[in-house]
Amino acid sequence: MIYLNYNNLDAETQERLLSNSRADVERRHGNDLKAYALKHHLDFEMLLHEEAVKNLYSYTYVFNI
Template sequence: MVYLNYNNLDNETQQRLVSVSKKDVERKFGNDLKRYAKAHHLEYETLLEEEAIKNLYSYEYVFNI
């Protein structure tokens, strides 16, 4: 669960969430993504970024108002 302050949804907070999601995706699927990127001639960092953004939708958010 991700706890957010409703008054603080600025760019810095969004980048922190993407960074946390990247680490999560890399931990879970890093080797698979590297193989996929190599097999399909894709840049690994771009693929990781896309998957991290998709992963954000799987989190449960709690907003403190």
């Protein structure tokens, strides 16, 4: 098995994983993030993107060759 982190993946794979992570974060924490963004006058999309990137580094990527 080979263990990789997000930075070791190609650009297309990174973009797909970021999209999946974004959807996951929005599904789990979307309402909380919206409320936080409104309260602190932040851009929701920027906040969602930052949380999606943080979420990516909590994943473990394992490939069987």
